[in-house]
Amino acid sequence: MKQLVFATALAIGSLGTITATETTPIFHDGIMEGIFAQDFSEIKIEALPEEITAALAKNFPGASISQAFVNEEAEYKLIVTSETGEEMELYADAEGNWLDM
Structure with missing residues (x-):
């Protein structure tokens, strides 16, 4: 014991x-x-790859990015506000593909 x-x-x-x-x-x-x-690490929204902003406009019309972050693997975390005012976290790679994290 x-x-x-x-x-x-x-x-x-x-x-x-x-x-x-x-x-x-x-x-x-x-x-x-x-x-x-x-x-x-937080980055300026203007520093996001165009592919990510295009994917956001296509998949989440009317949504706006309030904060953007990037990690060492070039994965992006976005704090987004939808048209209805709902805040959400989205993750994407540099090519604008959405990631489940």
């Missing part, structure tokens, strides 16, 4: 040693998975 308690304490204690560059483990249904943090 002491060994089980000790092994559990070691396992839980090792979770605190994860650095920001590693994945953060989560547990659900007894399975551990990693969550990858997406580091997006």
Whole structure:
């Protein structure tokens, strides 16, 4: 029993040693998975590739971009307000393809 308690304490204690560059483990249904943090940096809306703004106009007519971000993989995060005033987060690659993130 002491060994089980000790092994559990070691396992839980090792979770605190994860650095920001590693994945953060989560547990659900007894399975551990990693969550990858997406580091997006804000950019000017004018710096977005034309393909993204064209895709937005085509797929979300009347929507406007209030903020834009990019990560190291050239994936873009957009904070968009629809015609009805609903705010949403959209993700796209540099070619204007929508991403599920």
